[in-house]
Amino acid sequence: MMNSANEWQTALPDFLLEAEMLLAKSEECLNHLHLIRNDSDAIDCMKASLAKLAEKADGLALQAISEFSRHIQYLIANAVSPVQLHDQALDALHDCLTLLAWQLELIDMRTGELSLDDSEQTSLIATVTSQIPQKDYAPDLQSRLQQGS
Template structure:
């Protein structure tokens, strides 16, 4: 088992790279706020989330890995129409704010991050609803699925 100093030395690159990836995601999101159908910006967001999920998995940060993967899957479904609804962008921004906050809370000595995932779930549901994908179904520990039924959205759309 690594002590805190060893974890920080081995994973310092993750802490730095994750911040770089979040800055890239923010830039892509800002671009989408200006040009909502920019396919390059959408692809950049998808690849950034995929990269962040891989990095978090490699470094044992399960919370960030799971959140990034779920957000990637939702964004991928939402962008199938080549354009995110403008009302979905603030919900996506809130997801990125939470993810950045999570990255800040990773203990640099141990790499641990224990959080209640209810805020993630609420933000993902809000984003799904804004994209017209409906609310997330719980599948007893299985990767979440998304239903296409906006009437079942129980998250405020503001």
């Protein structure tokens, strides 16, 4: 967490640049999965990119972005058949990445605050969950994520 507004204003541009690159990489992986469904490397790349985005967002106390990224990554990692995602699942994941990109643009450059209603995140997570059958989807996902599951 940043100690001062000056530190925040210095760190934010670097974070945004890296976050955009991580989202672009995730998007490339998703596009690849539209073409080649069973590419485990593309799945692993997307999971790693989302996990790194969550980690970087944690470093700047951007909880909404870190939790959403981590939740998407968990749903992919916990899929019954992650290498057999159909078009609707891939489209739902695309919508999540689009929302993440939009949220990055809404971060206040002076304060680092991201004021948003989390209903769209909740709705998209519900859509992804319905499109990607889970091995053991836990209602209390937050505690699992914090424990590193």
